Amino acid sequence: MIRPRLIFIAFAAALAVAPAAGAAAPPERLVVLLERERSDAATAVAARAGVRPDGPRAPQIGLVTVTPRPGETMAQAARRLRADPAVASVEPEGRMRLRYVPNDPALSAPELSPRTPGGTTQEWWASPMGLPAAWDVTRGGGALVAVIDTGADGSHPELAGKIRDAVDLDETFGAGPATTDEHGHGTHVASLACARADNRIAIAGAGLNCGLLIIKSDLSDSSVATGIVEAVDRGADAINMSFGSEAGRGSAALRRAIDYAVGKKVVLVAAASDGVLVNGDLRPVAEQGYPSNVLQPTGTGASLNVGRGLSVTAATAAGTRASYAGYGSQISLAAYGAFGADGGPAGLLGAFPLEKTELESGDHPCKCRTKINGDARYAYLEGTSMAAPLVTAVAALVRDLNPDLSLQESLRVMKQTARRPGAGWAPDLGWGILDAGAALQAAKAMDRTKPVSRLRITRRSSGGRRLTVTVTGSDRGPKGVVSSGVARYDIFRSLPGRAARKVATTTTGAAVQVSAPAGGASFFSVAVDRAGNREVKPAKADARVG
Structure with missing residues (x-):
């Protein structure tokens, strides 16, 4: 959900210097x-x-x-x-490397809005949210973020080449295809998630090299439910929903679509409420409306292992909840959605289409635009709508890095690593402000891949009753995930007509002596790694005698 603010500032973007290439490999010492x-x-x-x-x-x-x-x-x-x-x-001798910093100038160019604290950059949220540290773990080239919204301007330089697929389910916002955006909201949200990095233009999206699946929706129950299903079937790692109702739990169709995504381990992220208007002021509320309250039902926010997705509220640069942003037991965690100071940038800088747009009901065009190097296709917007895609993009990085995690593990790692002054959950920011670097480091260390092994008979005694067997195996997980390594190999023997029984264990796979009765026997091994993952019993024995 979104709150536009007025700003008339043009920026001179500083270009980052690319590191030297082609240096000789250092000697091994x-x-x-x-x-x-x-x-x-x-x-x-x-x-x-x-x-x-x-x-x-x-x-x-x-x-x-x-x-x-x-x-x-x-x-x-x-x-x-x-x-x-x-x-x-x-x-x-180990060797460290320079931290990866994309050359997008907003990461380092000073923010020039009036009364902005010194040292504030245009993309002021990237560093405190740990994005550079996350990008050191993964650049996210395999991650796919689905954005169900008002479409996205596919011609925008921040989105060019980033949209892998698009679906038009809109009968309200405009007649154009999904890669057009007559409203502007969807373009801004999509850019915060996956704006093109290293193109020397403005911002880098939170998911860096992630791809986008744009689903243009009119936000009706049927459109959103169908959009969720389309996103799941087209391979999305995470789905962003920067919208919501004032109350209710949504239609049965919407809840069934959410069930479908949960069953496929897709992370669903919804923006919490941006409050209700009372005498001209937005007042925060504890009821977030759907889909937020379906992902994190009332009374479950403080339960680390409960929830079907993430309900995201907006934090300020000072680390507090934005004055208008939702709070309470339906909040999972927070991300930056407003600068929050008296002065400073009017929200988060993102892509915006050139067309006359409406961000709220009525006929008023967006008055939030700014220019980057003379390009007017940018805007400052604030709201939980802006916080949600930051979380969605990082969730997609987690899923892409370590697809063996269960959905609950993916949700839990995002919440457990979030930053807040005190430990645990609180109504204002849930489990805290997203820390992308900590989340990716934690996911990197979570070995959930089962090891594999194979047993061979290497020697038989002259009578054939004593056998020497050896086991080989490995514990290789997804690229980028630290495997824990094989802890032991359990050796099983199966006699004719009987269930298999463990007859020996080896921690190295070295030669082990086993016996084979006169009636013959079958043998196989099962590896167990140091994280407790156990190899599935093979369908066929590794070796037979007799």
Whole structure:
């Protein structure tokens, strides 16, 4: 939900400098720490191990870097060094890298609105919400965000090449296809989620390289319900709904569509209420209306594991709830939706179509426009409508990075990693303000992939009753997720007409002795990783005898 504000400011966008490319790969080295912090010890240790000091050294802390002698591996050199009593530790040298920062100027260009605090950038919400840290984990190229809204201007430079699919379910907002937006709301929302990054133009979307599925809707129950189903069937990771009613729980059709998305593990995100108008002022309310109150029903916000999606309220740059934004037990968490200070930018900067548009009922055009390098296709808007797509985009990054997570795990990781001054849930911001970097780091460490293994018989005794078996296996999860590694292999034996029973366990897969009765037996292995994931029992035995 949205609140336009008036602003007449043109910006001069600063261009980011691209990092140098084509540099030679650094040498592989070992970092050695000595037991004694003496400058003469390093030379002696290197001579005894037959390695060459190479690179920085800091005798004050006993540090020296070395390279192996020609023709040998790092592991061979490390073994000799570790055998020296003068050596405290030996490690392969790691190498860090510069934090990724897209070249979109709004990330660094100063915000020039009147009475803006010094150091405020045009995309002021990116850094405090942890987006650069999230982009270091994943750039989101495989993520797909569905935006059910008023369409989106597909010709806008921030959306060009980002719309992977579009569906028109609108009979009210305009006669154009889904890639047009006579209203403006949908274009702004879509850009906050997935505006094109690294194009040296204005903003970068929260989901960086994510793709968009634009569903133009007239916001009727049937249109929204159909839009949800279309989004699920077309592969959306998360669905944004920056709209809602004042009360009620929606139609049975809408609730069934939400059930359909939940069953397919798609994250649903809805904007909380932007309040009700009382004597000309917007007053916050505890009833968020549907679909928000269907995703986070009354009384469930404080329950970490309860909810069918995320109901999002708006926070200010100061970390407080926006004065008009919804609160209470139907709130899951918050994201930035208003600057909130007396002065400063009039909301979040995003893409906006050129056509005359209406953001609220009536015939008044949007008075929220601004220019970026002379381009008037931008606007400042504030509201829970602007907060929701930031959450949706990050949810899509989580789902794309670690598709093995259950829906509840995806929702929980977003809530558990949110930032707030105190721990736990509170009515104003729910579980806190979204921290994208923390959410992605947590999802990266959640190994939910089952390991795999295979057993082989490598030797039989002369009588055939004693067997030696070995097991090989692996624990590989989705790219970018840290696998916990195989903890053990359970070895099972099945006799004719009997259920399989575990007969041995090995932690390394090394040779294990098992017996085979005269009537024959079948054998298979089941791997278990350190996260507790257990391999599914194979449909066929790995090996048989007799």
